[in-house]
Amino acid sequence: MPALSDEGLAALNAYAAALRTTTDTSAVTVRNYLSDLRQFIAWAEGEWAAGHEDIVAFTPASLTTPLLTRYRSYLQHTRQLSPASVNRALVSLKRYSAWLLSEGLLKRDPVAPVKLIPETLRAPRHLEDKEEEALLAAVAAHGSARDQALITLMLHTGLRAREVCGLRRRDVTLGKRSGVIQVYGKRNKYREIPLNITARGVLAPLLALPGDAEAPLFPSEKTGTALTTRGLGYLVAKYAAFARLEDLSPHDLRHRFGYQMAARAPLHRLAQIMGHDSLDTTMLYIKGTARDLQNEVEKIAWE
Structure with missing residues (x-):
């Protein structure tokens, strides 16, 4: 100070x-x-x-x-x-x-001509296959059905922490061969996220339980109100500790989805699913990680 x-x-x-x-x-x-x-x-x-x-x-x-x-x-x-x-x-x-x-305390903006420093965006953390398997095994061994559905849904939809915590039962529509989640993301921007068979499989039992359409999809087990982003962070950290994964956050699960999808789908479709305003953000998922780049330069090493 x-x-x-x-x-x-x-x-x-x-x-x-x-x-x-x-x-x-x-x-x-x-x-x-x-x-x-x-x-x-x-x-x-x-x-x-x-x-x-x-x-x-x-x-x-x-x-x-x-x-x-x-x-x-x-x-x-x-x-x-x-x-x-x-x-x-x-x-x-x-x-x-x-x-x-x-407030009329200045007549012109002196900060407007001052430009920001160009940033080189780093690729987000890439959760490896073995790490994902360890996380899911930890949730299956120590978590409730709600927590298993929660982690699985995030891995298969790329939802932001705030978005998944804000889901209500009525936001999910399941069919025999398809499903969709309605989401209001950043700046209250609406989008629909398709659900694959894995996501539909973990959501169906939750929706089969009695409950009001306006009730939170993932209620807090203590209060019954919607799970908070802080509570979600705690849950992810708890299961990461069981899986012996360091510094894992809910956003890392979103990144896992982004990397998985970037290898299989056109970027403009991935941007639509993830709610990106710019393809530059989506491009991060095809940018090489530090390990990727290290592996590439090792290919020309003399030893």
């Missing part, structure tokens, strides 16, 4: 009050925005003090494009942060600048 001048702290507190009262931003996101802004204000005031410049206390009016460009360079070259970390800080400042404009 770097120290700020009274003026800098006042600017930070004004933004904090706005974030907490006028937006629906989550508490974690608010905390990140404020942390990024505090770090920037502290850096700016330190720069001014060290250089004996006229400006020694931060105010919204002191936010300029050259200052932001210098800060980007500081994060990238002095602190040597990753492009993702630098960009997070810049995006937070862009949000702050947009708020200042909306």
Whole structure:
């Protein structure tokens, strides 16, 4: 928590009050925005003090494009942060600048000309066949029918954690030879995901149980309400521990589906199933992993 001048702290507190009262931003996101802004204000005031410049206390009016460009360079070259970390800080400042404009505290946006650092997207974790088998064996040995259906469904549909937790019984339609799940994904975007015979097989017993159509498909065993994303993460981590798999998350199950499908289906169809807005995201599943690339260069080794 770097120290700020009274003026800098006042600017930070004004933004904090706005974030907490006028937006629906989550508490974690608010905390990140404020942390990024505090770090920037502290850096700016330190720069001014060290250089004996006229400006020694931060105010919204002191936010300029050259200052932001210098800060980007500081994060990238002095602190040597990753492009993702630098960009997070810049995006937070862009949000702050947009708020200042909306409040009439700035006449133009000084952050607009400041570009983000290009990122090289890394291929997501690739769950190997043996790892998937170990996970499924762990769920079969230690899990309930609900948990077995949950893990299997994620592996065969690529659902996001929030999407699978939000499923209701009425969102699933099963037929003799086909099935579909209705999902509202990111930005409330609707899509339908086809269910293969494996997914239909684990869902049918759940739907055969008595229950209201509006009831959650995967209720919490403690409360009966919909399973939370945190609860889902706990379940995946529990069975991963039984299977002796490290750092496995619900999103890794989505990635497993993506890799499996990318080897069998056109990318535009996979993008439709997974709810990707851009094929660039879907392309990650045909991008070589570190192990793939290592195997390729080993082919020309002299030993």
